Amino acid sequence: MSLSLNQWTTRRWSLAEAVDGCARHGLEAIGLWREKVTERGLAASAKLVRDAGLRVSSLCRGGFLTTGGEAFAAALADNRRAIDEAAELEAACLVLVVGGLPGVKPGEPLTETSGRDLAGARERVAEALAELAPYAGERGVRLALEPLHPIYCPDRAVLSTLGQALDLALAYPEEQVGVVVDTFHVWWDPRLFADVARAGRRIASYQVCDYLHPLPADVLLGRGMMGDGVIDFPPITRAVLDAGYTGDVEVEIFNADVWAADPDEVLATMKARYAEVVGA
Template sequence: MSRLSLNQWTTRRWSVAEAVEGCVRHGVGAIGLWRQDVAAQGLDETVKLVADAGLRVSSLCRGGFLTSGDREALDDNRRAIDEAATLGAACLVMVVGGLPGVTPGEPSPAVDRDLAGARERVAGALAELVPYAAERGVRLALEPLHPMYCADRAVLSTLGQALDLAEPYPAERVGVVVDTFHVWWDPQVLAQIARAGDRIASYQVCDHLHPLPADVLLGRGVMGDGVIDFAPLTRAVAEAGYTGDIEVEIFNADVWAADPDEVLARVKARFAELIER
């Protein structure tokens, strides 16, 4: 379990303090944090809780939502960078945003359908944010999302697109997230993982359920409950040179409703069976 990290939303019922205590209780050495939960706990209090528990912060989620091109989004990302620096997070996960005018989970009567333009605005925002992050020692991690989220959450749909966007910057400044739920389907994924090399800033694992629920955001399952073959993906990430934490991130209504201690025990068992083997 030395590399297992609990993404906080896998046990969403837990506060930051409860998740930290759960990691300690179950022998998990790292935690992935979410900004709104850190804010609820208090940033300074979270820093103290994590340090006192001897945990690593594998990631802070999330920055991004940059496709509108407005200054407010850039300012919020600067705040996210500051928070990641204070927490000593290994990376700030960047979910870049969908088409302007589309709000996740809500009707969108006024949509900007210029997908190429949205991607150009992400590139422009990244050019502004990278120097700010570099000054604070924060690594930005671009996360491509499954194409079904292109309209509302991420106009980056493949690992190759994320790597193209990261390429102008040093690998220690801009990396990528390899999330099994989002990339398993891509026929080029193994080649792109090899291409990524030291740009891999985070490896996140969960399963892709079939059939998906009505709310496709909640279609993630515990490893082994869905359709993903984890062995080739995990092997490719290792061969690319990634030695960091492996974060389990699950969005699932049934998992969230279950006892978090039971969830974490199940996650550990499947991690040992399917990821660490």
């Protein structure tokens, strides 16, 4: 496995700066975000990455599929656009953050229109996947369902465990639908190692960062540099390797202090911690 920078880890870098940083620090891959790709333009972004000799380890993100009616149709259309973008970028996968309860907006208080139908929200995800998986398959794109820690179930992802994501993925060819193993989101799960083994080559992305304790007031920013939190990485890495994963290890950190730091120092620390903390 080789190390990849998810560009949100160095959020204040432009796409060009992040690509240049990866090249200067000897990385072979980069995880891209659609917002940054849009800023530069899809074709120009693809050319920039290829000219630098980098792989695209993932494209973030599609998903948010749990609404109904016209909003559901709009979400499907946006995800088809995301699939097309992933195809152009030759991304190893398109990460899907599936969405929370209907009407609950990420990070915002509940309103009178906020839904509570968790089972129905999960059904919408299954319905959306039935529409999107064949479309992705036709374009050579692998969808990667990402379970998020249960603290994000209300507003970001009604899939909370690797097992839940895997149960949905198994209905489709493995080249169409896989799963993400993100240490921040799954480290706590007592079934993690059994489900990693069950996933096998369904693992489309292995993302790492630490789980800070205590969490900050904004729990979205509770991701830390590996070694700064509570996660025991080597057993998880060994399990992912034993399952047959041969892709990149992508470092994805949402953290105000990391974002404020010199991105070059972040990359240097990231490389050192990967060698010291993450490896099996």
